[in-house]
Amino acid sequence: MKIEEADVLVIGSGGAGLRAAIEIHDSGVDVLVVGKCAKRDAHTILATGGINASLGNMDSQDSWQLHAADTIKDGGHINDTDAVLELCKNAPYAVRELEKWGTSFHKEKNGKISQRFFGAATYRRACFVGDVTGKAILNTLVDQAEKRKINFRSEVYIFSLLHANGKVNGALGLDIRNGKFVIFHAKKVILATGGHSRMFARSSSRFWENNGDGISLAYNLGARFMDMEMFQFHPTGMVYPSEAEGVLVTEAVRGEGGILTNTKGERFMDKYDKERMELSARDIVARAIYNEVQEGRGTTHGGVWLDISHKPKSYILKRLPKMYDQFKKFVGIDISKEKMEVAPTAHYSMGGIYTRQATGETSVPGLFAIGEVTSGVHGANRLGGNSLAEIVVFGRIIGKNVARQSKKDSFIPIDDNLIKKEVGKVIAITKQSGKNPIDLKKEIQKVMWKDCGVVREGKKMNQALSKIDRLRRYNLHTGNNLKMNEKLIAALDVRNMFPTCEMILRSALFRKESRGAHYRSDYPYTKREWKNNVVCLPENNKIKVSTRPVTPVPKYVSRHFKDKNPSHHLLE
Ligand SMILES: Cc1cc2nc3c(=O)[nH]c(=O)nc-3n(C[C@H](O)[C@H](O)[C@H](O)COP(=O)(O)OP(=O)(O)OC[C@H]3O[C@@H](n4cnc5c(N)ncnc54)[C@H](O)[C@@H]3O)c2cc1C
Structure with missing residues (x-):
């Protein structure tokens, strides 16, 4: 098997992964980016309406403190406060940097970047490139990565993380085009694998992405997750x-x-x-x-x-x-x-891997995460335009931190037995006979959509847990070809979907109230005692669910909570 080595391995070639890779490279550290999609085709290109930054170009009264207040209000007051402050303080710099690098934001006659209203924003704050903002940003980041000759592997499906001596030290991938396994050896690994809206039958993402791969990779190593019940449904x-x-x-x-x-x-x-x-x-x-x-x-x-x-x-x-x-x-x-x-339609995953946002550290040593795969910054509901801001702001901050840490580390040798075991599991899938994984994927999505969608109820979610458990037991039939085998890819997706769905259901059952995007018909009110985060921790093949207190919001932000928002609700 081919071994590829880099100081830092970034899994995911969307906006978050690319922005981190650029920063790591600029810090003098060797970095490799792997994505299962084609180079300029990550899910980030779907983003249309804009990226938030309190530039104050249209409304000079705007400020990063107001941006933070809007974010926390919309997030049902359970956002990671430190992450919100970082996001809002740094978004103007991130947008100016993108402009400098070539993103052609729409401009006003005075030459300043134009800004428009987004839902629940006090002022015009969203910078945009027509209705193709995500695509323009991703292209800029790919151009910058190419200029720096950053190593890039596309259409490689990462199916397992490698670890030794209690630390993550690489990953295993399947090259979708030639069916060959690839070993990635690194000092540090960053997950930038995006969200998990494809747990649901109706989703605004494309059918081959947002399958919860990053969630499952981290779950298998016992990572901590937060607010998995928080899922935004676009009307x-x-x-x-x-x-x-x-x-x-x-x-x-x-x-x-x-x-x-x-x-x-x-x-x-x-x-x-x-x-x-x-x-x-x-x-x-x-x-x-x-x-x-x-x-x-x-x-x-x-x-x-x-x-x-x-x-x-x-x-x-x-x-x-x-x-x-x-x-x-x-x-x-x-x-x-x-x-x-x-x-x-299922649109955005607010919950995900727990990280210390300013560092990107997960609870697993050597493993970092950025972007939609993480949790915290958006709380119970995401403000439109904040996700693009998040991926470039934290891409830079976390990239710098990971680069700094990796300089102090050396490579930990790869555990050959682990490779044999994990590759063996994939080969075993191809030898089974059973259900078509593409059909199974659709069945899982239907259960989640019907029983844990826009309106939730305890009894239905308990039934969904049993249904998911039953679906988990099926053997799958993929055929034994490793190359360009869409059934095998679907089987790997399904494997990732089970822990993701289970954590969504268990967290949604645990939170006995309605808050933000999480609405329970049996608990229709927001309750003060639930102003907490819900944490999931895999332990001995079970998921332990608990709560975590929210960090207080500084006065210079909370004083804006009572400001009246205008009733503009535009765009994503
Ligand atoms: C229709 C639509 C409109 C939107 N509009 C806006 C908007 O106007 N403003 C805004 O702020 N946000 C918007 N969003 C949200 C925003 O687009 C995303 O949240 C953001 O792009 C996520 O970026 P990311 O880098 O975290 O992940 P992604 O862009 O999803 O990238 C994830 C990467 O990980 C790779 N990957 C995943 N699993 C594996 C694996 N197993 N092996 C290898 N690679 C893997 C993928 O191939 C991909 O390259 C919109 C979303 C949608 C769906």
Whole structure:
């Protein structure tokens, strides 16, 4: 087997992984980035609307303290306070750096970066590149990585972390294209593997990503996790055809005047938020749509109608070009003439691996994490635009820290027996006969969507735990080919999904209240005594669930909690 060596191994080639790799390289440390997707095709490219930074270009009253207050308010007051302060203080620098490196942010006539409103933001704070902000940022980071000749391996699926003497010292990968196993040997390993929205049947990510790989890799080494129950459901995703199910229908449609109606023709948002109507908070609109469908006022595809056809076609083409093309391509309708069918879709993982944000350290020695795979900074709900800010801010800070630490370390020899064992497990999958893993993946996603989605209830979640446990017992049939075998990849995905789903369910059952994106019909109120984080720790094949107190918020931030937010709710 081929061995590739680097001081630091970064698993994940999205924005978080790349920004960290650049910083590690610039600190004089050898770094290697591995991604299971193609080089410029990480999930970060899906991000549309913008990146938050309190530049104050449009509203000079804005400040990083206000940004922090908005983040904590939206996060249901259980955010990691230190992480929020770091994020908001450093976001302006991160955006200016991206601009310097070539991201062509939209500019005002005075030459300053333009900024727009996002949901629950007090001022215009989101910097953007049309509706392709994530793609523009990722391309900038890839360009910078290439300029520095940073080593990069794409389409390699990491399926196991290596460890020796109690420390992580590498990873094992399967090269998807040639079916060969690869050993990565490193002093330090960073997980930047993104979120886990594909636990749910409807998701705004693509079907081959967001499978909880990083969660499972860390789980297998006994890492600590936080707030796994916190999952953001975006109110509007497409509902059909099946290949488009869950694809995001941007909040900008409602921002531009889109109206939601049920099959009785009623504009139902007046029952849920009379004042803000369609522009209410994301979780309120998602639950309203869910409720309409549950009570029999939904379409045959389980959605409601979203209508922007009262606006002129020229306006729609100018303001919502991506949406126009999306519905033309998938459904064959012209949204300037017909209504769109929409329903909530799983969008963002606020929970994940517990890290000390300023250092990226997980509870496992030698293992670090950044980006959507982590927890803490967004608390119980993510403010739109904060995720892109998070990946570049913490990519830089954590990259610097890991580089510094790796300089003091030496390589720990690889444990050959561990390699044999882990590779043997993958080969064993290819020798089984049983269920098609692609079908099993869909069954897991259906259980999670139905029993632990927008509205949750204890009895259903307990049933879901039993169902997941039953699904876990299936043998799988993948065929014994290691090369370009989509069933084998699905089998590895499924293996990663089980611990991820179990932790979501156990945490959601444990939190007996509703807060932020986590809504329980049997505990519909937010309770003061639950202003805590929920922690999961794998121990002896069981998951131990407990709470952790939240760090107090400094006065210079908390004094803004009572400020009244404007009712603008635009974009992701
Ligand atoms: C439709 C949509 C719109 C969005 N819009 C916005 C927005 O406007 N503003 C905003 O702030 N946020 C937005 N977000 C959220 C934001 O895009 C993500 O949170 C962010 O890009 C995550 O970056 P990341 O680097 O942590 O992970 P990702 O970009 O998901 O990258 C993860 C990387 O890990 C790799 N990987 C995963 N598992 C393995 C494995 N086993 N082996 C090897 N490699 C692996 C993947 O291939 C990928 O390269 C949006 C999200 C979606 C879905």
